[in-house]
Amino acid sequence: DAKTTQPNSMESNEEEPVHLPCNHSTISGTDYIHWYRQLPSQGPEYVIHGLTSNVNNRMASLAIAEDRKSSTLILHRATLRDAAVYYCILRDPSNFGNEKLTFGTGTRLTIIP
Amino acid sequence: SQTIHQWPATLVQPVGSPLSLECTVEGTSNPNLYWYRQAAGRGLQLLFYSVGIGQISSEVPQNLSASRPQDRQFILSSKKLLLSDSGFYLCAWSADRVANQPQHFGDGTRLSIL
Numbered sequence: 001d002a003k004t005t006q007p008n009s010m011e012s013n014e015e016e017p018v019h020l021p022c023n024h025s026t027i028s029g030t031d032y033i034h035w036y037r038q039l040p041s042q043g044p045e046y047v048i049h050g051l052t053s054n055v056n057n058r059m060a061s062l063a064i065a066e067d068r069k070s071s072t073l074i075l076h077r078a079t080l081r082d083a084a085v086y087y088c089i090l091r092d093p094s095n096f097g098n099e100k101l102t103f104g105t106g107t108r109l110t111i112i113p
Numbered sequence: 114s115q116t117i118h119q120w121p122a123t124l125v126q127p128v129g130s131p132l133s134l135e136c137t138v139e140g141t142s143n144p145n146l147y148w149y150r151q152a153a154g155r156g157l158q159l160l161f162y163s164v165g166i167g168q169i170s171s172e173v174p175q176n177l178s179a180s181r182p183q184d185r186q187f188i189l190s191s192k193k194l195l196l197s198d199s200g201f202y203l204c205a206w207s208a209d210r211v212a213n214q215p216q217h218f219g220d221g222t223r224l225s226i227l
Contacts, residue, residue, distance in 0.1 A: 032213055043203045043218025044157065087156075091213065100147070100172065101216055103157040 004088045009108040018075040020107055022088030025069045032091050033064060033071050038106070039086040044087065047073065083111045115140035119204050119219035127227050132177075132191040134222050136204030139185065144186040144206040147216065148179055151201040163187060164209065199226045 005023040013016040024033065034049040048055055048062045050071070055062040061074040075082055087106040116139045126132060138144050145164055146155050149157040159172045161179035169179050180188045203221045208214040208219055 019167070032214070034213075036215075041221075041223075042219050043205070044216075045218070046215030049213060049215070100159045100162060102159075103149075105156050 004090060004103065004104055006086070006104065006107045007106065008086055008094075009110065011110045011112055012075075012078050013112050014080060014082075014113070015077055018078045019108065020073040020075075020086050020088075020109065022072070023070045024088070024090055027068050027090055030092050033062065033068075034089045034091050035057070035060070035062065035073050036087045036101070038087070039081075039084045044103070047086075049091075075102075078109075078111050080111050080113065081099065083109055085109070115206075115217065116206060117206055117217055118146040118201075119222055121222060122220065123223045123225075125225045125227060126194050128196055129193050132189070132194050132224070134189040134202055134204075136187040136189075136219060137185055138187075138206045140146040140186070141206070141208065143184060143209045146208055147191050147207075148187065148220075149203045149205065151203065151221075153200070157203065157212070161189070163183075187224060194226050196226050199224055 032049050032051050035047040036044040037046040037047050048057055048060050050062045050064055053056050085106040085108050086104045089101050117148040119136050132203050147162045148160040150160055151157045161169055161171055163181045166181055166184055177189060177191050201221050201223050203218050205218045207216045
């Protein structure tokens with residue numbers, strides 16, 4: 001499976017934008033980029049996913065590099081509730097019946113009040 | 114809407130005792146089901162996944178087993194727990210045969226082995 005690389009930790013001030021980077025230099029042409037986050041003592045929560053174009057939803061935006069070897073999750077205005085571990089994961093949608101998620105160690109985001 | 118339930122939320126068991134963790138999903142049919150484990154300070158590790166009743170795939174050889182007796186019920190079991198079985202166990206579901214559907218996780222069971 002193609003792997004992703006994320007910084008171990010990041011800090012951001014409350015009410016400011018946050019840019020969480022992810023490198024995936026071995027991404028294949030069919031891999032989608034998915035982001036999940038895990039709040040303390042909870043199960044992971046889906047955030048967003050994309051293939052080539054930038055994506056927006058109510059939680060965040062996903063900016064994907066033109067060569068697809070990196071991407072950035074953008075939280076437009078961080079709140080204390082956004083403090084979590086953020087995981088960047090590659091998924092091949094053709095793997096029906098084997099849609100396991102391979103979680104790395106993610107980025108621990110701390111929000112400073 | 115779909116919901117996923119896991120219980121118990123926390124569990125303390127002695128070494129050598131049996132284990133049964135249950136997960137049920139409501140509001141969907143024929144989901145893919147997953148068991149993950151997260152050791153302290155580590156990422157999630159997929160243990161088992163299931164695409165249908167009685168169909169279980171194991172990702173990691175270990176002391177645990179899984180069963181799916183009903184469409185929306187997934188059970189994680191062990192006959193004799195080891196200290197290394199401690200961790201945070203998470204059940205998840207996703208829609209069957211639909212590409213790129215997110216996995217939805219339960220609140221987890223924190224298992225401590227003494």
